[in-house]
Amino acid sequence: MTQASLGESVVQKTIAQNNGVAASATQTQPLWLLAEVTYRCPLHCAFCYNPTDYDKHTQNELTTEQWIQALRDARKLGAIQLGISGGEPLLRDDIEEIVIEAKKLGYYSNLITSGVGLTEKRIQAFKEGGLDHIQLSMHDITEEINNFITNTKTFELKKKVAAMIKGHGYPMVLNVVIHRYNIGHMKQILEMADALGAEYIELANTQYYGWSLVNRSQLMPTKEQVDEAERVTNEFRAQSGSKMKIFFVVPDYFSDRPKKCMNGWGEVFMIVTANGDVLPCHSARVLPNMQFPNVKDNDLGWSWKESPAFNKYRGDSWMKEPCRSCEEKEKDLGGCRCQSFLLTGDAEAADPVCSKSPYHHLIDQAIEDAKNPAIAAQPIVFRNDKNSKKMIAGELQARVDEFHALP
């Protein structure tokens, strides 16, 4: 799954529909709870946003009881949309219990899955337990690219799972992460989704965090490819007659203004990770000198409202120039703290995606590097336990240093 699928675009979809029927804008409440219940995963996707050191957290996962308590506590704070994600959540055998509790509490619940591990028996239990929808990741129309980018043989399985989801009366929500290996297949991907009966498809251009940052030069398409993909998508919308809702998530590297990451730090989004850390965004743990709360030690209400971590980048009082005096600062809140830190070494700098950032050349350079055959020819570092252990041990430091402008 992608940062994009859970982050900005989803939140905007959630709250940006304030038309005649809607009331006032949301107050600060964790409307979205993302439960990253495990970092274990049978797929090894090169673009995964999960932390590269995830292997540290595969042994200390929260128990079923701890998850249920977190769900109850978050619901009291106003959480209503629940994403059950990972890793691959189906690697836990208690998702059925979590789903039942979510239904009881009044969540609108979503299982975000690769499909691996979804059986007739389990989907039946989810249906009876009250799971509201399932978001399935798809990778390409070709077996070759699917198996290559996920580093697994999962192509046929995904098609079977899609049919199973449809067969049980679930809305079909597909998420396709877009990168240079599938961006040329946009029309075929849309046709496939339509043929599978998808109600929603999210075309999520890769954003560069975690594993995808390490593999940035190998994954990034060219500007021309992105423009063409968007054109093909718009043409499909206009001409196909399909009722499928298509969300095209624009890649921020090719924009001159940053995304309003997570719709603002600690505004509507809360993540509880496999080991219980409570985060305002998927990759917040990369930020230096931050102590995030953990459900094992801290009250969730305190974590959201009072904790120093959740308050650190709320609003705009933390901003430096050029953001501080920028007349557009409310539009994007200076972009993404993690991206600023990862690329400039300063979490409070303007997101370098912004053309007003003094570090904007880093983005131009990244785009150029991705076109450089010598750099792009470096092998992909797939997301797996072995590579994660190497990351933790510092064995891939040279590779990481190319992308992280650490202070």
Next chain:
Amino acid sequence: MEVTIQQSDIYALAPHHRFQWEEAQNSYVILFPEGMVKLHGGAGEILKRLDGKNSVADIIAELKAAFPDAENIEQDIIGMFELAVGKAWLRKL
């Protein structure tokens, strides 16, 4: 999308949409994959009367009785149906 609402139409919530009272928002909401819409009071009053039997005319009559002082209520109700059907939150039975 051009939507024409007839008085005899019967509407229901679209598949995969859920309507519920949300205490934390102090309002009714519609939930659907990856989204939520907060409804203001009037829209909530309409949606909670969708039971698969009430027609648009029935709902107008009920709301006129419940809110006798509200002006132009019929127009408002039709307008809200148009919007909700246009957004695909409702489907015609």
